[in-house]
Amino acid sequence: MTHDDILAKFxxxxxxxxxxxxxxxGPAGLxxxxxxxxxxxxxxxxxxxxxLEKGSEPGAHILSGAIMDPRALTELIPDWKAKGAPLNQPVTDDAMVFLGETGSLRTPNFLLPxxxxxxxxxxxxxxxxxKWLAQQAEELGVEIFPGFAAAEILYxxxxxxxxxxxxxxxxxxDGEPTDSFQLGxxxxxxxxxxxxxxxGNLGRQLIGKFKLDDGKDPQTYGLGIKELWEIDPKRHQPGFVLHTAGWPMKNDTYGGAFLYHTENNQVTMGFITGLDYSNPYLSPFEEFQRWKTHPNIRWYLEGDESxxxxxxxxxxxxxRAITAGxxxxxxxxxxxxGALVGxxxxxxxxxxxxxxxxxxxxxxxxAQAAFDAVMSGRQxxxxDAYPEAFDKSWLHDELNKARNFKAWFKKGLTVATVMNGLEQFVLRGHIxxxxxxxxxxxxxxxxxADCKPIVYPKPDGKLTFDxxxxxxxSNTNHAEDQPAHLTLKDASVPVNVNLAKYAGPESRYCPAGVYEFVKNADNTDRLQINAQNCVHCKTCDIKDPTQNIVWVTPEGGGGPNYVNM
Known part of the structure; x- marks a missing residue:
């Protein structure tokens, strides 16, 4: 039964x-x-x-490194400390380290841009x-509907x-209403x-319908994969921030990693892979697992009985995918x-x-632009007051200084390091x-056929995992009896094009094992979509070489339920 049929009937x-x-x-909406x-x-x-929040509760789908600059939060809620905002661990030290396969080189802090x-x-x-922002919003009278996914734009x-x-x-x-059916x-x-x-699922549609990106550079993305670890107190350095570049990535592939020492003897660590990579054999998940085996990283994770x-x-x-353009x-x-934010x-x-x-x-x-419009009787x-205010804001100045940062990496890590150092450290963003x-x-x-296969080591279950x-x-869960929210425009493309020409990259770029090529009884191939594994990162919607995969919203409340992420 089609969507229109359901509306006609119910x-x-x-x-x-x-x-x-x-x-x-998320932070922008709240x-x-x-x-x-x-x-x-x-x-x-x-x-x-x-x-409207598609996660089971505010924060359930939120994933970030994260180091937070409190400047905007202070403008929004000046007394956030007194109100108990969970910003408890200030940064105490920064390190930028370039990794080789076994060695490393730390940039002196006085040379950091x-x-x-x-x-x-x-x-x-x-x-x-x-979660805390949601509490502040509700105290002000904002209605929040968690577990309700906005699936359709109304015009x-x-x-x-x-x-x-x-x-x-x-x-x-099967697309048919069940006994538990509820109309949206x-x-x-x-x-x-x-x-x-x-x-965003709806944001992408709006950008296309209203041609909002005409005349703009195509958006570029990175895939951020993150793990949360509890480490021994002897190796915990509260507030220490470590960023790395180089190994295991090749010089021509954008990527980097982080390890942040947060509170309670925990560290958050993650790996960001630019989704403009060229080798279809690359697996961002496996690159992250390899990174953890570097001596500089495994030192924090391995025990030492002596x-x-x-x-x-x-x-x-x-x-989660991040915008990087x-x-x-x-x-x-x-x-x-309407408008797009964040x-x-x-x-x-x-x-x-x-x-x-x-x-x-x-x-x-x-919000300021919308409030003024509503109060003046407009709808x-x-x-226009919103982008005009952005153009005059400190945020515009900040982003303008960083406008070339990602683009330099298409010329390789060495050139990017030198030129970003020049732009950010020497020119101070006046480019x-x-x-x-x-x-x-x-x-x-x-x-x-134009690329070299990458052989990744098997996980050891201690530092590296499947x-x-x-x-x-990740506490990911979707109701099993629902249509897959990972849809194909043409069901023949994954095997006939993606597998034949690109060696089935969807089986490697997905960090959740959603896409899997399996054999039929007659030894032909088919793509199996394990939609229940999806962590809503959106990588497939971005990286599929034929743009045949379209991510749509599953039932509200489905997906990951992150804790302390």
Missing amino acids: GPREAMEYDVVVVGG ATAIKLKQLAADSGKEISVVV PCLHNDGCYIVSLGNVV GDNGAVKGVATGNMGIGK MELHAKYTVFAEGAR KGIKPAKRVGYGA GLMSLPKTVFPG CDAGYLNVSRIKGSHAAIKTGMLC HDVL PWTLHRHQPDHAYLKPA RLSSVFI
Whole structure:
């Protein structure tokens, strides 16, 4: 039964009216909602705001390193410390280390460019910060609906966005309503703000429909894979921030890693792989596992009986795509009836490896524009005041200084290191030139025949692991009897094109083991999609060389349930 058939049989959907609907309960969406309510309270006005969050609770789907610059948070909630915001571990030291296969070279701190200094920043669980932000929003009167995924954009007769509809619940794998079927509901608004994070399902549709990226560089992404470990107190250095470049990545592949010492004898570690890599045999997950075997990294994780040091224990795992194109790839962020904020637009500063402060700031700027519009009686028009305010903000200045950072890496690690050092350290971001990119990430993938296969070592179950055991500790779950939310435009393409020409890259770029090529009884190949494993990272939607895979929202509440990530 098609979506239209379901509406014809069970509709019409219930509709709820709000002044502003926010899609996504991350830092950008919650900052938007909080600021709207603050503005209303300050002016003695009323404004109705609702936040839709597809995770089971606020923070359940939030994954980030994360080092947080509190600048925007301080603007939003000046007394955040007194209110108990979970920013508990200030950064105490920074290290940038270039790795060889066995050796390493640390850059002296006095030579680090400003973008790699984290003075005044905090090592946080962004998921916990988001939970706290949700509490602040609800205290101000924001309605938050967790477990409700916005699955459809609603348009008015004039073509403007008039709201969203949540997905239907209780649809079986065969597409037919089950006994537990519930029709989705419509949420109408004067303005709808999209804050879904990188490669948002609805944001991607809006960028295409309104041609918001015309004249812009194609967006580029990285895949961030993260683990949370408990380590021996003797090797824990609270507040120490370690970033690495080089091994195990090749010189022509963008990537880097991090290890942050947070509170409670825990470290967060992760690996970021630029999704514009060319070798289809590369596996970002396996590169991360290899990185942990480097002497500089395994030292924190391995035990040493002679010194009374216990082996570390892995307690969390997750993955998420991040935007990396910066200012040159930033689409137009407004359209009739709505706006894009945070990583749904692509505001992350890849040179600082930070996006939460940008998400909060853009949410605040959008909220001011939406509030002024609602109070003046306007609706469903274009919030031009939002991008105008961004152009005058400190965030624009920050992103402008970093506009070439990722682009230099297409010329190799050595050139990128020298040129980014020149731009950030010597010129202090006052750069007289601009680099451009001309292809999306998936277009960089080369045929397998032109590339050398990569043989990765088997996991040892102590430092390195397989994907299925990793997904298990992400607490990922989807209702089994629902249609796969990883859809194919053409079911023949994975075998006939992706496997034949590119050696089946989806079986390697997915960090959750969702895609698997298996043999049929007649020894032919087929693609098996294990949708229940999906951690919602969006890599397949980005890197599939034929753009045949389309990620759509599963039932609300499905996906990972991250803890302290």
